[in-house]
Amino acid sequence: MSYFPRYLKEYPNMHTSFPFHISLNQLNRGYPSHRQDFLELSYVVEGWGTETVNGVVHRMQPGTFTFVLPYQIHEISTDAGSPLLLYNCMFGMDLLAEQQNDTGLNPLLQETNELPSFVLFQEEEEKLMKAIAEELYAEYRGEKAWRLVILKIKLYELLIQFDRKRRQNSPLAIPVITERKSRDIMHIVQYIHMNYQEELRLSLLAEQFGMSQSHLSESLKKTTGQTFLHLLHDIRIRHACSLLVSTNRSVSDIALEVGYGSYKTFTRIFRETKGVIPTAYRKQIR
Numbered sequence: 001m002s003y004f005p006r007y008l009k010e011y012p013n014m015h016t017s018f019p020f021h022i023s024l025n026q027l028n029r030g031y032p033s034h035r036q037d038f039l040e041l042s043y044v045v046e047g048w049g050t051e052t053v054n055g056v057v058h059r060m061q062p063g064t065f066t067f068v069l070p071y072q073i074h075e076i077s078t079d080a081g082s083p084l085l086l087y088n089c090m091f092g093m094d095l096l097a098e099q100q101n102d103t104g105l106n107p108l109l110q111e112t113n114e115l116p117s118f119v120l121f122q123e124e125e126e127k128l129m130k131a132i133a134e135e136l137y138a139e140y141r142g143e144k145a146w147r148l149v150i151l152k153i154k155l156y157e158l159l160i161q162f163d164r165k166r167r168q169n170s171p172l173a174i175p176v177i178t179e180r181k182s183r184d185i186m187h188i189v190q191y192i193h194m195n196y197q198e199e200l201r202l203s204l205l206a207e208q209f210g211m212s213q214s215h216l217s218e219s220l221k222k223t224t225g226q227t228f229l230h231l232l233h234d235i236r237i238r239h240a241c242s243l244l245v246s247t248n249r250s251v252s253d254i255a256l257e258v259g260y261g262s263y264k265t266f267t268r269i270f271r272e273t274k275g276v277i278p279t280a281y282r283k284q285i286r
Contacts, residue, residue, distance in 0.1 A: 006032060006033070006034035006035075007034070007035060007036070007225060008034055008035070008036035008037075009036065009037060009234070011036075011038060011090040014038070014090075014092065014238070014242075015238070015241040015242045015244075015245050015285070016242055016245060016246055017242060017246045018095075018148050018151070019038075019091055019092035019094070019095065019242070020089075020090075020091040020092075020095060020140075020151060020155070021089070021090050021091070021140075022087060022088070022089040022090075022136055022137050022140045023087070023088050023089075024045075024085070024086075024087055024088075024137060025085070025086060025087075025088050026083050026084070026085050027047075027049070027076060027078050027083060027084040027085075027086070028078060028083045029078055030049060030075065030076040030077040030078045030084075031075060031076040032075055033052075033073060033074070033075040034073070034074070034075065035070075035071050035072060035073045035074070035225070036070065036071075036090075037070045037071060037224065037234070038070060038090055038091065038092055038093070039067075039068070039069065039070060039090070039091050039092070039093060039095075039096075039109075040067075040068040040088070040089065040090050041065065041066065041067045041068070041088075041089045041158065041159070041162075042064075042065070042066045042068075042086050042087060042088050042089070043064070043065050043066075043086060043087045043129060043130070043133045043158075044060050044061060044062055044063065044064040044065075044084060044085070044086045045062060045085045045086060045087065045130065045133075046062060046083075046084070046085040047060070047061075047062075047078065047079070047082045047083050047084035047085055047086075048060065048061050048078075048079040048082040048084070049076060049077050049078040049079050049082070049084050050076070050077045050079075051064075051066060051074060051075070051076045051077075051118070052073075052074060052075050053066065053068060053072055053073075053074040053117045053118070054072045054073055054074070054117075055073075056116075056117070058116075058118050060076065060084060060086075061120070062126065063120050063121040063122055063125075063126040063129070063130075064118060064119075064120050064121075065118060065119055065120075065121060065129060065158075065162050065165075066117055066118040067108070067117055067118070067159065067162055068117060069109060069117075069186060070093065070186075070189065070224075071189070071223050071224050071225065072117070087133045087136075087137060089136070089155070089158075091155065093109065093190060093193050093194075094193065094194070095152065095155070096108065096109065105156060105159055105160075105163075106190065108159060108163060109186055109187070109190050114170075115163075115166050115167065115170055116166050116169070116170065118166075119162060119165040119166045119169060121161075121165065125161075125165070128161070129158065129161060132154055132157055132158050132161070133158065135154055136151065136154040136155065136158065139151055139154065185219045185220070185223050186223070188205065188209055188216070188219075188220070189220070189223065189224060189231075191205075192205075192231060192232060192235065193235055196232060196235045196236050196239065196258065196259055197257065197258060197259045198259065199259070199261075200232055200259075202216060202217060202228045202229075205228075216228075232259075233269050233273065234273070236258040236259050236260065236269075237258075237269060237270055237273045237274065239257075239258045240254050240255070240257075240258045240266070240270065240278065241274070241281065241285075243257060243258070244278060244281055244282045244285070245282070245285050245286070251263070251266075251267075251278045251279060251282075254278070255267075255278075266278075
C-alpha cells in the first residue's frame with residue numbers, strides 16, 4: 001500500500017497582502033511527514049532531534065536552521081526527553097520577489113539539489129541568528145509603524161545569513177543561479193507562481209522552457225502532486241482570497257486580476273476549491 005505524506009495548503013495569515021506567519025513551538029513528539037506549497041524555515045532554540053528533507057536526514061540541535069522549499073517532503077523526530085523548541089516561519093514565494101524584474105532572493109528557490117537545506121550555527125553566529133529570530137517574532141506580534149517593512153528585512157536577513165553559511169560549508173557549490181530559462185522544475189513552478197495572472201498554457205510553458213508537454217506535465221505532477229491546471233487554479237484562487245479579504249474590489253475585477261477572463265469560470269472554480277462562491281467567502285471571513 002502506497003504512503004502519501006500530508007499535504008498542507010493553509011497557514012495563518014496567508015490570505016492577506018503579506019502572506020507571512022511566525023510562531024514559537026515546542027515539539028514533544030516531532031512532526032509527521034508532510035509537504036506544502038509554501039516556503040518554510042525553522043530555527044532550533046532548545047532540544048535535540050532529527051529532521052528529514054526529501055530523504056536527507058540531519059540532526060537538530062540549538063542553532064540548526066532549516067529552509068524547506070515548496071513540495072519538499074519533510075518530517076521531524078524528537079529525541080526522548082529532549083523536546084524541541086523552535087521558531088517556525090511560513091510565507092509565500094512572492095515575498096522573495098514582489099516584482100518579476102526584481103531578482104530579490106529568487107535564486108534560493110532554484111538550488112534544490114546543489115546546496116544543503118540546513119546549516120548549524122554555533123557560538124557567536126548562533127547568538128546572532130537567535131537574536132534576529134527573536135526580533136522577527138516580536139515584530140510580528142506587535143503593531144508598530146513600518147511593521148511589514150521590518151518583517152521583510154528581518155526575514156531576508158535570516159535567509160541571507162543561512163545561504164552564506166551553507167555556501168561557506170560547501171566550497172564546491174555552484175554560483176548563484178540567475179539564468180532565467182533554467183530547466184530546473186522549481187524554477188518553472190516559481191514562474192507559474194509569479195505569472196499566474198497571464199494566459200498560461202502547458203503548451204506555451206513547454207515551448208518556453210524547452211521541454212515536451214508530456215515531460216513538463218509529468219515533472220509538475222511529480223514535484224507538486226498536482227496537475228498543471230490544478231496548480232494554476234490553486235494559485236489563482238489563493239490570490240483571489242487575499243484580494244477578497246484585504247480589498248473592497250468587486251468580484252468581477254478580482255476575477256480579471258487573478259487571470260480569469262470569464263466571471264462564470266472564476267465563480268465555478270472558486271466554489272469547487274473553497275466550497276462557497278466568492279461573495280459568500282468574503283462575508284464569512286469578514
